[in-house]
Amino acid sequence: MTHPLFSKHEDTLQKALAAIETRGYWSPFAEMPSPKVYGETANADGEAAFKALLNQTFELDQPTTGETVGAEVSPFGFPLGIRYPKADPDTLLAAAATAQASWRAAGPQAWAGVSLEILARVNRASFEIGYSAMHTTGQAFMMAFQAGGPHAQDRALEAVVYAWDQLRRIPADAHWEKPQGKNPPLAMHKRYTVVPRGTGLVLGCCTFPTWNGYPGLFADLATGNAVIVKPHPGAILPLAITVRIARDVLREAGFDPNVVTLLATNPNDGALVQDLALRPEIKLIDFTGSTQNGTWLERHAHQAQVYTEKAGVNQIVIDSAADIKAVARNIAFSLALYSGQMCTAPQNIYIPRDGIRTADGTLSFDAVAQALADAVQKLVADPARAVELLGAIQNDGVVQRIEEARTLGHVLVESQSLEHPAFAGARVRTPLVLQLDAAIDSAKFTKEWFGPISFVIATDSTAQSLELAGKLAAEHGALTLSVYSIDEAVIEAAHEASIRGGVALSINLTGGVFVNQSAAFSDFHGTGANPAANAALADAAFVANRFRVVQSRVHVEPKAAPVAVG
């Protein structure tokens, strides 16, 4: 008896299974905000839907205290004025436990089918979610649409298909029959029941609330768990819309919608989160945020499986290049994209102090640094175009960090405020690029400076650059490592460094792919092999411990005859 939503989406699931096996390019969700795909009025409708949410109480039919919370402010310069129903954690935990009982019993096909139906509906809301992501994270619209919409949906589907790939291997039952020589065989019927952990807690971040929040949410759902979604207080809306859609789908499919609930909070909700994270009912936690908070969860929430993505120091090693301008253009884009507020954005750029080889002969360290500086400056020279790349700074902490960083060394590129042509109050800053020296500045560059802050670092040699890159990644965490070299031996050495550092390597990116980008179904985001994350998006380990199997066995009649002896 196949669940109808499973049948409806089975083709997508099959294609996704093939995609995670071959890891080539694949996506069922169109990344371009094209009227042909999403509908002629989709953009206007989505923007209108977003605007209609402003200065209202967000409607969500779930247990509430009757009060409201919420204080989101758009990084583009205006308060959203949205109030969310306040929920009591105890009430949500009880509601989740109640809802989980029948959800658990529905089984793997229903979990996959409902998850995929939620995703299909979320996809149709991509513009509304895109504008919501834009005005909570500060991403420019195109990025907010893509990263907050289809790319996040890809990562969600990836989590669902990994879950399904594991669940489908567990047979519902088995006939076990052990020969006993001349005696009749021992025969048993065995039943295997997939038992979800219970209730999961998803702790969202303020820069990629959906992209980083969906994998845990959908991995939990697809393995039969209930989920409490606790967004970052600064970026509630994209997840609130998602929760509303999830609840609609659950309700329509005949389930208790409290399988998914929203715990919206006011800023400074740390104590509330810590209390909730240690509750015995919480069996799964997915967290994206600071190393401090993530490590606290890993070390204290012993009752739960804890999946974290934390801070890291992403690095670029420049050894040699055919075309330094192409290198510089690509790196500058990576530094500027969403003002470096990506967990994958590069920070440390290592260049040998004696310069590098290029097709046109040796280029001095200063010349390489200047090429990078020029490329950054060129990219942000036109404010109207620049803001579509930079977006806005998510919060004042990042602005303060730029101020603090600018005293660390020689400034190669100064960070500037830009006026946004459409949003007068937008908090826009261009990248700050500093020059440091590996010999004396390691205390400065061995920590994350989250935001549009990067360091061009002089090293003794490429060998030292790679040594540093591997060591920093292993000790302080990293999500990306990038190398530029025309020397195969250096590229192999970079592979070795990436393995030592447990960090994904990009090689000679000079075209339309940037180190910040991570493609679902093909690129593992994070490795779980260094302190930046204890899990990867997504793999078997990300899903296989979100459920357990409980079996039974009972004697039945054997099918085979005793073995004739003698």
Add this chain to the structure above:
Amino acid sequence: MTHPLFSKHEDTLQKALAAIETRGYWSPFAEMPSPKVYGETANADGEAAFKALLNQTFELDQPTTGETVGAEVSPFGFPLGIRYPKADPDTLLAAAATAQASWRAAGPQAWAGVSLEILARVNRASFEIGYSAMHTTGQAFMMAFQAGGPHAQDRALEAVVYAWDQLRRIPADAHWEKPQGKNPPLAMHKRYTVVPRGTGLVLGCCTFPTWNGYPGLFADLATGNAVIVKPHPGAILPLAITVRIARDVLREAGFDPNVVTLLATNPNDGALVQDLALRPEIKLIDFTGSTQNGTWLERHAHQAQVYTEKAGVNQIVIDSAADIKAVARNIAFSLALYSGQMCTAPQNIYIPRDGIRTADGTLSFDAVAQALADAVQKLVADPARAVELLGAIQNDGVVQRIEEARTLGHVLVESQSLEHPAFAGARVRTPLVLQLDAAIDSAKFTKEWFGPISFVIATDSTAQSLELAGKLAAEHGALTLSVYSIDEAVIEAAHEASIRGGVALSINLTGGVFVNQSAAFSDFHGTGANPAANAALADAAFVANRFRVVQSRVHVEPKAAPVAVG
């Protein structure tokens, strides 16, 4: 370029893959100590090999301080007198790290092939290991042979095949090509390198050193890790022989044998183990033992993935029965087998105080209790036969526990010392069975009384029995739950209780299968869903986080042409 040992054992691996998919009966290792399978002189040779090890220094070509350790005493009444090379943990950690580098680079096929070759050789040593297991654990020979030999080898192979099943899904490389409309596609070549965690630590127990130790050891090896095997000081020999074989195979296959090393210790090695378990080099820990030690590891060894099997309270619910004598015979066997020193042995037997339904009408509580008592007494009435079932008590702690338990309530069956006909000094005790009442004695029966100690507990009803069973399993842990009923509704209720308790259920066992038994490739041993274990033997979750994947990506020429537009 397939590794020759992978080719050699590929057929076994394919059969094992099929087995974990269908979970029917399968085993490549003959469980009967038959001369036809193992060779006419295998038993005598194995016993001679064991005896030749006594009162000698165990030869093991690995880093040592030059000193020796070891104080094993056979539960059958004589000191083994075996001294093992003492190893310094720092030296072993360094040797493991060195050895791991080339082992890592060998890749998944080599890891699987070498693991399977080790197992094939271990299988040939089953008699030697069987006698070693007998004289360290106290198991009677047949059980020591089976559980210490082929059944342990089955569990090891199961871990290898689960590892391989996950590893084979990760492609070595991929071609990723993303259409760009009228522009040329973006094309990249991606490389995926499986990166093992590093060094694992296997902490053995004194009752099933190989059966419980092999899964972690072989899961680590099959995912490319180095392993330090730290046996329980009371049961070093079976693992020492295993390590020696593993090192031989590694050396012959061209690897540094320090991929597997032995850390033999004297009794009371707790401080040494705690120090080692927190070392940053230790990335994986597999532990079988007390709840106290297991929980300590889970809460302190944050640098490692920790897999534990701890204490639990196994339970039997008797609701009704067609043939109470068959029920009693089966239960009595489970209580007597290896003197209840199995993590799967039942302890709490719940019977309604108003009696049970049988084919011959209602049987009073006292009559059921008496039937159980009679069956136990009958089973141990003949000492010469009894000792082949009971084996010997592993350590004096168990004897003292019997003394302590005997004061807890009305004694239904008294525990007795038996003379072993072959071993004058053997520490043999028959099962102690007490009568308790659920209404007043819960403090007594909600903890594990490891050893030949069981409680027949009067409850208000089967509903209360099942309520207790689910609750105890969930709160205090359990590896087994057994129900006897002729009522389908009760059996379904038992399923629900087993799911609430996260514990495997056996139904109406009255024949040749006993609740203590757990068959590799078919029965999950432990669920990871209650406090008795945080993992199951074996499943995807047991292996998927013992390695990570590190990728690289580089642009290549696209294969497809741009899409014609217009």
